[in-house]
Amino acid sequence: MRTGIHYANFSHPEWRTRLTDRLAETARIADDGGVSLFTVMDHYFQMEQLGGPAEPMLEGYTTLGYLAGRTERVRLSLLVTGATYRHPGLLAKIVTTLDVLSRGRAMLGLGAAWYDREHAGLGVPFPRTAERFERLEETLRICLQMWSDDDGAFEGRHHRLAETVCVPPPVQRPHPPILVGGGGERKTLRLVAQYADACNLFPVGVDGVRHKLEVLRRHCDDVGRDYESIEKTMLAPADGPDPVADADAFLAAMEQYAALGISLVMLMPPTPDPAGWAADLCERVVPRLAEV
Template identity: 55%
Template structure:
């Protein structure tokens, strides 16, 4: 099993004046401590489960480019990109650019989007749910075509591209890995089976069932279930002094027993760096053995 760090909160004690330095320090610590991935949200306002919408929120792909410059090893992604916030051709350019500039460390994390309040607030498109999923599938098709040798047109129901020329191409071939977020059984997990290299689920009592549903979709489309990396998002809290490390390890061991290969999560007080050090000292060496 591997661990990754999700940074959903940019409200630090120094405020915007030191935010760049704080974020660079966090990124270097994540990179040095042995985590596998580093992610940010694709939101333009803060979301309610983290804090008031007025709290600081950075644009995802600008931030990922900054993080690439301050790291050398860790993989980088938006967890997850809201499909309707960017046109698919531009999104493919964002991800392949990040892959080139990070020397092959970008992933495309993507989902159907859900935050209508921020979309309406900033005038971003937010069609009905069924259409967003149609656009998600077309975006996945466009991304894979733009990462291929086929630079011909793309004709879909919602998107029409005259040419899918994309130069430079990504370092990772045939394309940067794709993670699709969400546990919807009829649409999301079917798209995972057809297009994704990784899924993202939550450690609820429904997790074994969700994995069974994904396995059934893989069988339906002729995909090897073992090819898909099973990821879970949850808090990574070992306590301020490491006192909860054993409890965290027990939860992670249980997820590993279900076949989960990557656990990704937010770390309390991440800006102080010490929680990352504790995880690196006590937890990462253990989970690497799972």
């Protein structure tokens, strides 16, 4: 099993003066220490459960571009981009730019979006749920067309593009991997089966993850997709064993998820010192988790 770090919280001590250095140091340690994926969130405002809009939040793709210049090996992504945040053609261009400048380390993480307060706060339209999922599917189709040999028009219900030109193309072929986040059984996991290279599941327990993967397998059967071709990733349970403080218990828990097919687990730095935590993680946990 591989390790990812999800840097979701910027509200560490002295963040007004140390935010940039602390983020860069954490990413550098992850890059040197064998972490496979480094992600930040794609939000305008910090989420309510992490303090809300009064707390710091960076724009996601600007952050990844900065980190691309500070790292050499680790894959970079947002976990995840909401379909409402950017026009799909522009999104494909942004991710392509990240892939080119990082020399082939970009991943496109996508979801339907959910945080209505930040949309209202900055005046961004926030459609009803059904429309957000329609837009998510069109975004997936547009990105795939932008990354193909077809540079013609796209005509959808919500998006119309006269030309899907993308020059230079991504470094990764046929395109940067696409991850769809979430575990919605009727729509989200169907979109994974139809379009994505990876899924990211919420921590709903071993039985819950097993059930979600069974649903995904059925969707794959329905659309004629090879279930094994999809990478299965998940966020680590917040109430589970601390990977640094209790590595043995954490690794034992991860063995259960690995047996279900989960190949990468995303961990969030839980301390005021994310760089120190990442160093401990890379030394004590990453090599052992790779053996699970």
